[in-house]
Every structure is written in structure tokens, then in C-alpha cells.
Amino acid sequence: MVVDRAENKAAAPRRNVLTIRELGHERLVRILRAANGYLDTPPEGDELRGRSVGLLFFEDSTRTRVSFTAAAQRLGAHVLDLASGGSSMSKGETIADTARTVAAIGVDAMVVRSRQAGGPGVAAAAVSSPVISAGDGRHAHPTQGMIDVLAFARFVGRADAFDLAGLRVAIVGDVLNSRVARSAVEAFSLLGASVVVVGPPAFAPPKLAALGCDVSNDLDAELASCDSLMMLRVQVERHGGAGAPPGYRRGYALTSDRLAKLRPSTVVMHPGPMNRGVEIDGEAADGARSLITEQVRCGVATRMATLVDVINGASEGGAP
Numbered sequence: 001m002v003v004d005r006a007e008n009k010a011a012a013p014r015r016n017v018l019t020i021r022e023l024g025h026e027r028l029v030r031i032l033r034a035a036n037g038y039l040d041t042p043p044e045g046d047e048l049r050g051r052s053v054g055l056l057f058f059e060d061s062t063r064t065r066v067s068f069t070a071a072a073q074r075l076g077a078h079v080l081d082l083a084s085g086g087s088s089m090s091k092g093e094t095i096a097d098t099a100r101t102v103a104a105i106g107v108d109a110m111v112v113r114s115r116q117a118g119g120p121g122v123a124a125a126a127v128s129s130p131v132i133s134a135g136d137g138r139h140a141h142p143t144q145g146m147i148d149v150l151a152f153a154r155f156v157g158r159a160d161a162f163d164l165a166g167l168r169v170a171i172v173g174d175v176l177n178s179r180v181a182r183s184a185v186e187a188f189s190l191l192g193a194s195v196v197v198v199g200p201p202a203f204a205p206p207k208l209a210a211l212g213c214d215v216s217n218d219l220d221a222e223l224a225s226c227d228s229l230m231m232l233r234v235q236v237e238r239h240g241g242a243g244a245p246p247g248y249r250r251g252y253a254l255t256s257d258r259l260a261k262l263r264p265s266t267v268v269m270h271p272g273p274m275n276r277g278v279e280i281d282g283e284a285a286d287g288a289r290s291l292i293t294e295q296v297r298c299g300v301a302t303r304m305a306t307l308v309d310v311i312n313g314a315s316e317g318g319a320p
């Protein structure tokens with residue numbers, strides 16, 4: 001297969017969704033408004049009829065994979081679903097070669113998840129179809145960041161303008177190793193919220209302030225001042241299989257005691273997958289102030305809006 005790399009490189013960045021920062025405020029709000037609309041009025045089902053979406057998941061997933069599949073199908077698109085375990089990726093084929101192969105078969109967009117940092121960008125540089133990151137090593141998980149701001153904005157009644165000024169979000173746990181945290185910090189900050197990342201020094205070192213957020217190693221000091229408390233899983237697969245550091249639960253888990261110290265209006269969030277009894281207890285995950293199921297519901301709508309933006313926006317030649 002012949003690939004015109006120069007042409008593809010020039011075309012690829014146009015409608016990609018690789019990070020929230022690259023997306024920018026205007027496009028972020030446009031996608032969020034469309035997603036919010038889908039939650040209130042489901043799509044007709046022919047918005048992407050005749051189009052195909054390739055799913056290239058080089059790493060396991062439940063929510064992202066299933067919701068992208070549901071999103072594409074509910075818009076009338078076909079899904080070409082490649083999993084690393086059932087494809088030639090397991091024989092050592094590179095991300096770029098796999099992306100080129102899927103492009104040659106023919107797709108209108110690719111959704112790429114990789115354990116390897118930069119994987120979705122590598123795919124984007126190799127093909128001319130737009131690429132949506134579905135998780136990029138420790139770096140970024142932009143649609144998850146969109147989901148998190150959408151669920152929160154709807155709850156606080158700010159889903160018209162998506163202006164979150166005056167609200168404070170605490171993101172708690174293994175922030176250093178979390179792509180979700182990076183994208184959530186970018187998304188909440190871009191919409192005007194103040195963000196604090198919280199964890200033990202190994203998970204929330206001072207250098208994370210470079211993301212444009214506050215950094216705290218004292219969860220109990222943050223409980224009374226946040227409007228949303230988003231808990232994160234310890235990313236054991238990203239630090240050599242070592243689990244949570246000693247004393248982690250005592251210092252950083254959302255227990256029933258800590259739940260009782262939150263303001264009545266504060267919501268509990270978690271992007272999943274959750275480890276109950278480690279970073280979050282059942283009372284918090286399943287309680288009345290939990291937005292966790294709502295985050296999953298927002299996932300399908302957000303991914304529908306992202307696919308439409310990427311595919312129809314590209315065909316209409318719309319500005320990114």
C-alpha cells in the first residue's frame with residue numbers, strides 16, 4: 001500500500017481529537033452543546049448513515065469501547081472493530097501499519113486507544129482520516145474529559161453556556177499516572193472552573209501545577225471547598241504492578257466519614273473503572289450524590305457528538 005505521508009501529515013491534524021487543549025474552547029463547547037442536545041433529544045439515526053468508524057483498541061476498555069460502538073451505531077454508521085487480542089497487532093504489527101491497513105479498507109474516522117504514549121498521534125500521522133484518541137498512555141483521554149465536564153455542567157445547571165466559573169473541582173488519586181486526570185484538568189480549566197489535584201506526593205507531586213491546577217497532598221483539607229470530588233483508580237499497570245502506597249486508603253479514599261464532610265451540594269464522580277474498597281466505598285459510589293452512572297450515560301452522547309463533529313465537520317470543510 002502506498003501512503004503519501006506528506007499529504008496525510010498535512011491533512012491529519014484538521015479534525016483530530018487528540019487532546020482537549022488542541023481542541024480549544026470553541027470546538028469543545030460546540031461538541032458539548034451537541035452532546036447535551038443528544039441527551040435531551042436522541043438522534044434520528046441517519047446522521048452518519050453510510051459512514052464507517054474504525055475502533056483500534058491496543059489496550060483493554062469497557063466504557064470507551066462500548067460507548068463509541070453504541071454512539072456510531074445509533075447514528076447509523078458501521079463499526080470496524082479491531083482488538084489487539086484478535087488482530088495482527090498481537091503479532092507485532094505497529095500502530096501506524098495497523099492504522100494504514102484500516103484506512104485502506106476504508107473508514108471515515110478512527111478511534112484509537114494505546115498503552116504506548118502518543119499512539120493515537122502516530123495513527124493520525126499515518127492516515128488521512130481523522131483520529132479520535134480513546135486513551136493515550138498517561139497523556140490524554142479527551143472524550144472522557146468532555147464526559148466529565150458535561151455530566152457536571154448538567155448537574156449544576158451550566159450546560160447552556162458551559163461556563164463553570166466560580167466552581168471548584170477536586171481530582172483525587174493517582175493523578176501522575178492518569179490520562180483521565182490530565183484531560184479533565186484541561187477541560188474543567190478551559191471552561192473556567194478551578195481545579196485541585198489531590199494525592200500522596202508520589203501521585204500528586206508539585207510539578208503537576210504545570211497543568212494549570214492547584215496541587216494538594218491533604219484530601220481532608222479540600223473536602224469542604226469543592227463542588228465535585230472526582231476519584232481516580234490507582235493505575236497499577238502504569239507503575240510496574242505496584243499497588244497503592246501504604247496508608248493510601250487512610251489518606252485518600254472516599255469513605256463514608258469523608259462523604260459526610262462534603263457540602264450537601266457536592267457531587268461524587270469517577271471515570272471508571274472503580275476499585276471499590278480502595279479509592280472509593282460503595283456508599284459514595286452508589287449514593288444519591290454520585291454522578292458515576294450519569295457520566296457513563298453522558299459517554300454515549302459525547303461520543304456521538306464527537307463523531308459527528310469529526311466526520312461531518314470534515315466533509316463540510318468546517319473550521320476546527
Ligand code: CP
Pocket residue numbers: 060061062063064065135141144271272273
Ligand atoms: N473511563 C474509561 O476509559 O473506562 P474504560 O477503560 O472502561 O474504557
